Amino acid sequence: MWNPVDTRFYAKKLPVAIAAIGDGAEANYIRTLLEQLDVVTLLHAIGTPDDFLQVISQNESAPPYLIISAHGDKGGLIFGEYIEEIDVSSLQDGVMRPPVIAEAIRLPGTVVINTACSAGVKEAGEAFMKGEIQAYIAADEDVTGETTALFLMHFFYRMLKGSSLEEAWEHAASYDEESRLYRLYLRDGIYKVGDDGKKQIIEG
Template identity: 40%
Template sequence: MPRLIDQKFMFPRVPVAVVDIGDTLEALLIRATLESLGAVVTLHLPGTPQDFLTLIGAGDLVHQYVVICGHGDDNGFVFGEYCEGIDTSMLVEESMPPSVIAEHARLDGKVVVSTACETGGKVFGDAFVESGRAALYVGPDGSPEGTDAPLFVHCFFHALLARRQTPAAALDRARGYDGAAELFVGYQSGS
């Protein structure tokens, strides 16, 4: 992927993709937080489940860091209802399961953080890291309080961007913030 102009500045800005799949207020808060940390943020608003699959399957066209903002349930990422004519065949009870993620994700070497409840289990880690080839996938293994997810993302990216820590070290630091942050678990390639 060619470097964005912001990466060529004297003080380069790191590109981060924020993907809003159903929690716009959280996505906008996280966008502002990341920009305050010096990132250049692209906000993606996939309108359909297929749009989301196109995004996570785009390989080098996707930024190095991806934050998925949305809701989750026992089935996966919640997408909700759509009008007739929109392909929802990949959803199970209006949610996208990890098996579909595994089939479509092409995130070679990317760092992916999900704020959606229940998307931090091993099956999601495998879908993004083993099948999708992400370097690191982080998500909540449970249902964090709504305000805890943006705080976790802030702590993670503060360690990553401001403190220049590795993604693994940034995860450890962010998880150490408090008990609620421990709900966020990470899966790395090769581990």
Template identity: 45%
Template sequence: MIDQKFLFPRVPVAVVDIGDTLEALLIRATLESMGAVVTLHLPGTPGDFLTLLAGGELVHQHLIISGHGDENGFVFGEYIEEIDTSMLIEGSLPPAVIAEHARLDGKIVLSTCCETGGKRYGDAFVKKGGAALYVAPDGSPEGADAPLFVHCFFHALLARKQEARAALEKARSYDEAAAMFVGHWGRR
């Protein structure tokens, strides 16, 4: 990406809006204020989302999934009959389907979606999908807590140039809601 060759390089970050547009736009603006160049992805269907996760080299090094989650997975909701939703459970995309499609070799993935931080999700993104780090809430943070966590994490990562492990610990230490975000690490 050409922005990385600038005198003051800009880090490319992808924000994927799967159902919380206001949050995604806030996160985009926050990242841009820290010097990142942000690509906003608006997948219209669960299949589009899976295509993005399978993108391999075409996916930016940093990927943020903005949306909602529940006990079944990433919430997509209902679609017209012509849209393939066979991979959804009660309108949500489970981690087993992510594991089948994700090709995120060495990427840092952060989800703001409630209930997507458990071991099954970590395994889907890291063990099966190849991500270097997957971060998500293992619980249900309040609406404003997720963008605040994203800001703290990426401020440490981009503005302070901290390693991902230190950035995660810094962001998690902000308060109890931030501590709800857990990291799943790939091989070093």
């Protein structure tokens, strides 16, 4: 598990890694937002599909939290086109699909939050959960960048105040209609926040 020295400070810091696929503007904004909450961050500037596959297959070096900042397509991650020298065998029409992720991911104990649109659909969630992660959080429809920022701010603020993972997700996902699109995948089931602001099981 990634364990920076900051986690051993007198005022211990929460460590969060960010994988930025494509345009890094959102990822850098997320990084600034989290650092304002006194979180220590590690930014992975993803250049190729293989870079990302290395990030999600770290095994013992896995971070406690990994935020994937990307654009999405029906549960897949959009990478786009590359020059001939780059290996794109993991992509289909420029998109990394859930089956590829399911085969590569090894992040034992990590909480993965995916900002890509439609990244919370069942196929994607189940693919990430194959990597022995603790939990997977993502919206199953398109959400705005503002919603993403608000969700992350509320989630990590509550985590830093001592809330449990489920409590922090429930609080962050109950802010408004778009926030309620963020699904929580755990090993015992898939959850959403209902109109009453409470956790509801979708499938388990």
